[in-house]
Amino acid sequence: MHIPFSPPYIDQAVIDEVTSTLTSNWITTGPKVAAFETELKTMTSSKAVICVNSWTSGAILILKWFGIKPGDEVIVPAYTYCATALAVLHCGATPVMVDIEDDFCISASAVRKAITPKTKAIIAVDIAGLPCDYNALMGIVSEPGIQALFIPESAEQNMLNRVLLIADAAHSIGAKYRGRPSATASDIAIFSFHAVKNITTAEGGAICLNLPVVFDHEALYRFLKIYTLNGQNKDALAKSLGAGWRYDVLFAGLKINMPDICASVGLAQLRKYETDILPRRKQIANSYAKGFEHKPWAILPCVHDENRESSYHLYPIRIKGIDEKQRDLIIDAIVAEGVAVNVHFIPMPMLTCFKSKGFKIQDYPSSYTNYACEISLPIYPQLTDNEVDFIVAVVSNAVEYELTCKKVFATNLVINLA
Template sequence: MKIPFSPPYINEAVIQEVNSALESGWITTGPKVKRLEELVCKYTLAPNTLCVNSATSGLMLALKWYGIGEGDEVIIPAYTYAATALAVIHVGATPVMVDVEKDFNIATHEIEKVITKKTKAIIPVDIAGWPCNYSDIYAIINKKKELFIPKHENQEKLGRVLVISDSAHSIGATYKSEYLGKITDITVFSFHAVKNVTTAEGGAVCINLPEPFKNQDEYNYLRCFSLNGQTKDAFTKSKAGDWRYDIIYPGLKMNMPDILAAIGVAQLPEYFEKTLQNRVEIYEYYHTFFKTKSWAILPPYKSDDKTSSCHLYALRIKDISESERDAIIDKISKEGVAVNVHFQPLPMLSLFKEMGFDIDNYPVAYNNYKSEISLPIYPQLTKNELEYIVSTVTNAVESSL
């Protein structure tokens, strides 16, 4: 049996929606993008949402909006995909990495140790779809308000460190009974091909700023900035007699095209109404099976104030080394089951090593990584395939211990 790791969920509704974009004669940013933005707001209750060409772009856009650049620091977890750090680097700021907890997410007690007068933002990451401890994060930044030195008008208005949630994995997750998207100042979702909801490539920036900000005004600014700082998008300019525009910001080209947004327009309602529950059922199947295994460390799923989006099933094997984990993966792969590892901690990657980061300073991140194996989890999986996956994993682990 051959089981891929994360194929996209493409059904007839997606095909019809994409065809309608093609047949409309308009394939770049236009009505489909606007509809996707409306749907994200509808289902997450975020006040405003801007769709962009990737979650990485969304993070950069948020950082630039806050005036973050050279000389500034942004706190991130050591356990995340490289894009979290690269967004900080691309705006000219310095990433400050902290260790994580055993649930994979940023260790809030470590944040307090590294906040300085240079700190302008924190980017917590909801690894595998499990929300971070946002109340604790806000308590820390409010406690440290006296250190905050604004150097931009938006920083003056907010008066504290900005919280940008890297929720690439967590659309559909909840924190204190609210969906991610309405929890932090800015939330960035990914719609990459392997995510719970996809547009092939793309992302969404949910804007949830407190008074005195007007979220609609900030949406208008970010939308303009994501289109090279141009006052009219191409769809508006294409209308008869409406060609004249202006460039009012030194913007970037980060917009999402309609042909990609169409995939998300078809997927998003079905996700919240059906396929998220499919993921939950698979997650629970794995939980029920692996909780009987003494060697298994189960990933977080539900607590009193959190529910996971079930993006990844991040199984860990007790008391094994990195090389032993790799050997187990080889055995699983030879049986036709594609598994993965999420993630290599940033200090293990060459770029960040050269910047002076050392994995020895992030022991929890390394311990999580060295024993982690991500199992397939997507709506198309059948009962027979799930049974094959768990038996294959079990045989590979138990023959290695």
């Protein structure tokens, strides 16, 4: 049996939507992007949604809009994909890494300790689709003592008058926080629609705006749309519909718009997301939980609690009592049986880019502990029940074989030393 890790969900509805775009003679930013934004806004209960060509570009856009610049600091978790911190670096600012809790989410207590007068934003990451504790984080940035540290240096910072709370929601479309779409729990949430995500546009992302009422969200939506098109005040579709060829460039924007051909893939998936795609992902997660719940070596991921429900993007199982090398041997054995698995993520302080900037993994013990024993299992709607059962059996056999070898080695070592 061969089971891939995360193939895209492409059914006839997706093919039909893409075909309709191709035959419309309009494939760049246009009506399909507008429709996708509208449906995302409804599903997430957001005040406005802007589509972009990736999570990373969306994060850079928001940081630039907020006035993040050299000398500023943005707090990020050490345990995340590199894009979270790279977006900060691309604005010339300094990423300040903090450790995570056992549920993979950023530590609120560590965030509190890391805030300085240079702090302008926090990017909390919903690892595997589980929302962070946004009430705790929002409570911290709203505390009078923490607000007193904030030094606004742009019009937007003056309007907010506190640290901006951004959700790296790359994994968490469809997640819930306190009974509401989790995108509404932060000031701004940014989705990813990369090929392996719950909803894909091949490449793409979306910015969900849920700022305080002092902000005019409709005006901000229009401004950010212009920003995604090099700061040009008239897009190609408007010109093609008779708005005239003459245009102006209002400021130095970015070229990060999402095209219709990509939006059409996501649009078709979004229309089935809450009825078909997300429920099936949840079923698979529950099957994994049932299959591993009595295994003494299994640390099951938190997928829901009294305040949060995951989007079931990943199933990050952890193995008790193993080290990084043993984890890799277990993965090799699983892959040899035809099951593709992954690891989410290599903590950023272990990557050359960040080691060269002085970050040390020893400063983030929880991040390393979780990484060293984590294996991400396949979870996507195309998986059959038989395939899920096969994955449970293969993983169990691989882990138990490695743990047996470890026990035998330890026993022989004791005998030899005696």
